[in-house]
Amino acid sequence: MKQTHIAQITNNKKQYLDLLLxxxxxxxxxxxxxxxxxxxxLYHHDSPVSSIVVTDEGEGVYEIKSxxxxxxxxxxxxxxxxxxxxxxxxxxxxxxxxxxxxxxPQIIGFYEHCGFTYSHRIPNFFVDNYDHPIIxxxxxxxxxxxLKKDNSPKNATFAAYL
Numbered sequence: 001m002k003q004t005h006i007a008q009i010t011n012n013k014k015q016y017l018d019l020l021l022x023x024x025x026x027x028x029x030x031x032x033x034x035x036x037x038x039x040x041x042l043y044h045h046d047s048p049v050s051s052i053v054v055t056d057e058g059e060g061v062y063e064i065k066s067x068x069x070x071x072x073x074x075x076x077x078x079x080x081x082x083x084x085x086x087x088x089x090x091x092x093x094x095x096x097x098x099x100x101x102x103x104x105p106q107i108i109g110f111y112e113h114c115g116f117t118y119s120h121r122i123p124n125f126f127v128d129n130y131d132h133p134i135i136x137x138x139x140x141x142x143x144x145x146x147l148k149k150d151n152s153p154k155n156a157t158f159a160a161y162l
Contacts, residue, residue: 003044003045004042004043004044004078004081005042005043006040006041006042006043006081006082006085007040007041007043008038008039008040009039009040009041009051010039013034013035013039014034016039016041016048016051017030019041019048019050019051019068019070020034020051020053020066020068022068022069022070022071023066023067023068024065024066025134026130026131026132028131029129029130030066033053033055033065033066034053034066036055037053037054037055037065037066038053038054038055039051039052039053039054040052040054040082040085040086040089042078042081042082042085044073044078048070049069049070049073049078050067050068050069050070050073050078050079050081050082051066051067051068051082052064052066052067052079052082052083052086053065053066053067054086054090057098060093060094060095060096061094061095061096061097061098062086062090062093062094062096062097062098062151063097063098063099063100064083064086064097064098064099065100067079067082067083067099079110080110080113080114083114087149087151090151091151094151095150095151096148096149096150096151097116097148097149097150097151098119098146098147098148099111099116099146099147099148100122100125100144100145100146100147101144101145101147102126102134102136102141102144102145103121103141103142103143103145104136104137104139104141105137106137107136108145108147111147112147114149115149116147116148116149117147117148117149118145118146118147119146119147119148120146121143121144121145121146122143122144122146123142123143124142124143125142125143125144126140126141126142126143126144127142
């Protein structure tokens, strides 16, 4: 990833609201986790292209609450790069990673490619928690699908980038 760098954002996280809304299209839902989460932004040629928000859920469990890449920069490995970065960043304190997403094959396939496996689902999450239907890949989302990943040393292979 030439000419890229990752920065932790500690102040004014909402300056990246347009990027955050790509992952979670309702601002009130973002407000539930943004300030309690750690945010990292990947820059390419000094322009933000991808972001991730991670929360500490206790007892060594960390959750990816938001990950997004601007459409014109998608499919270039930036989101996967961010996941590897945070896995290494938290390698001494995170033993389990969680991510919740809609039940869409493309997104679940992305997380599986990153080493996540099915954990559980929360029925009707999107219907019960959003003020409008959430449509992804042409269909309405209902359940939140959770995937998990062990953060053992064999999975943390990104130390060279820190």
